Amino acid sequence: MTDAFKTRRFDTRAVRVGHRRTPEGEQSEPIFPTSSYVFESAAQAAARFAGDEPGNIYSRFTNPTVRVFQERLAALEGGESCVATASGMSAILSTCLGLLQQGDALVSAKAVFGSTIMLFDNYLAKFGVAVHYVDSPDPEAWAQTIDRVRPKLVFLETPSNPLTQVYDIEAVAGICRQAGALLAVDNCFCTPALQRPLELGADIVIHSATKYIDGQGRCVGGAVVGDAERVGKDVFGVLRTAGPSMSPFNAWVFAKGLETLSLRMHAHCRNAGQIAQWLEDHPQVARVHYPGLASHPQHALAARQQEGFGGIVAFELKGGQAAAWQLIDAVRIFSITANLGDAKSTITHPATTTHGRLSPEQRAQAGIGDGLVRIAVGLEDPLDLIEDLEQALARI
Numbered sequence: 233m234t235d236a237f238k239t240r241r242f243d244t245r246a247v248r249v250g251h252r253r254t255p256e257g258e259q260s261e262p263i264f265p266t267s268s269y270v271f272e273s274a275a276q277a278a279a280r281f282a283g284d285e286p287g288n289i290y291s292r293f294t295n296p297t298v299r300v301f302q303e304r305l306a307a308l309e310g311g312e313s314c315v316a317t318a319s320g321m322s323a324i325l326s327t328c329l330g331l332l333q334q335g336d337a338l339v340s341a342k343a344v345f346g347s348t349i350m351l352f353d354n355y356l357a358k359f360g361v362a363v364h365y366v367d368s369p370d371p372e373a374w375a376q377t378i379d380r381v382r383p384k385l386v387f388l389e390t391p392s393n394p395l396t397q398v399y400d401i402e403a404v405a406g407i408c409r410q411a412g413a414l415l416a417v418d419n420c421f422c423t424p425a426l427q428r429p430l431e432l433g434a435d436i437v438i439h440s441a442t443k444y445i446d447g448q449g450r451c452v453g454g455a456v457v458g459d460a461e462r463v464g465k466d467v468f469g470v471l472r473t474a475g476p477s478m479s480p481f482n483a484w485v486f487a488k489g490l491e492t493l494s495l496r497m498h499a500h501c502r503n504a505g506q507i508a509q510w511l512e513d514h515p516q517v518a519r520v521h522y523p524g525l526a527s528h529p530q531h532a533l534a535a536r537q538q539e540g541f542g543g544i545v546a547f548e549l550k551g552g553q554a555a556a557w558q559l560i561d562a563v564r565i566f567s568i569t570a571n572l573g574d575a576k577s578t579i580t581h582p583a584t585t586t587h588g589r590l591s592p593e594q595r596a597q598a599g600i601g602d603g604l605v606r607i608a609v610g611l612e613d614p615l616d617l618i619e620d621l622e623q624a625l626a627r628i
């Protein structure tokens with residue numbers, strides 16, 4: 233099952249990998265809404281179930297449309313195997329179920345997606361996996377914790393949400409390799425169009441396809457990418473048995489999303505960069521967090537590690553929570569929602585939404601101030617977005 237497009241350049245792989253044209257001669261990838269598949273004989277059924285013959289069995293774990301998405305994303309991240317899942321969270325859960333067991337330790341960045349922390353603290357801990365957090369992008373802090381707790385798995389997300397802290401994937405991967413730990417990177421914010429963690433030494437890449445891979449806010453889905461052993465066997469085994477599967481329709485939306493991914497990501501970066509610059513000069517703004525700004529503490533690392541600085545910008549208003557809420561209520565283009573990765577720009581107040589369940593002390597420790605606003609810059613004209621922010625700031 234060789235796919236000649238896999239050796240082509242990134243944008244060609246994004247458009248072409250995975251589709252095996254059927255005898256109907258279709259140009260666009262077909263959707264296969266079927267739960268099971270028909271075998272030619274009892275012997276063929278037995279061979280498929282035994283794994284002696286490749287091919288479709290049942291759509292919980294084999295579906296041609298899902299396969300197109302998996303092969304395409306694997307080809308973009310540079311991984312041998314990809315397992316598509318029902319959501320980003322089930323991608324993280326499947327990875328943990330496939331790779332960890334009772335008594336293992338997991339080390340994670342503290343600044344990861346809120347539900348990821350809840351999954352680790354409320355559920356993994358319940359089954360005897362000890363979770364330890366690192367609250368700094370400094371590789372020295374990672375080395376200390378990893379040496380101390382000897383984890384099986386290490387997990388991080390870069391740039392972080394909402395403060396866009398950048399973690400050095402290559403440095404942490406080196407520390408993990410020495411300690412015999414696997415490194416998993418949630419690559420949701422950058423996507424392979426901007427950052428390829430496997431090339432930097434990570435073992436596993438995790439996606440919420442819900443965000444930029446879809447790109448238009450339609451479907452929930454996720455994926456795990458890595459080698460044939462850990463992902464193709466261990467994580468796939470969880471999917472096959474436990475069934476957090478992606479639907480063929482969602483896989484089709486995501487596969488088509490990959491075709492325009494790099495175009496969209498570079499446009500998100502351009503628009504976000506322009507808005508971040510403008511915000512930095514605004515008298516009501518105390519501070520802007522965006523890796524593309526020279527003022528960002530890890531600007532040089534981001535420039536080295538990423539091919540663009542992403543679409544997420546966070547900024548602190550001098551007027552605190554009252555000003556943040558007034559701004560959010562006064563914008564006319566941005567949608568008030570915590571989702572991101574959409575063509576439509578979104579705006580949210582982390583302290584009272586995504587980070588609202590933390591105590592005030594925990595929020596302060598995480599650097600989430602009451603005046604902090606996060607925008608996920610979409611694909612509207614950036615001048616219209618700047619005008620929108622300008623009129624909204626004038627009304628505070």
Ligand SMILES: *Cc1c(COP(=O)(O)O)cnc(C)c1O
Nearest residue numbers: 319320321345418420440442453
């Ligand atoms: C949204 C998100 C997730 C969870 O993905 P779902 O598809 O919502 O389950 C995980 N990680 C990051 C960074 C996210 O933004």
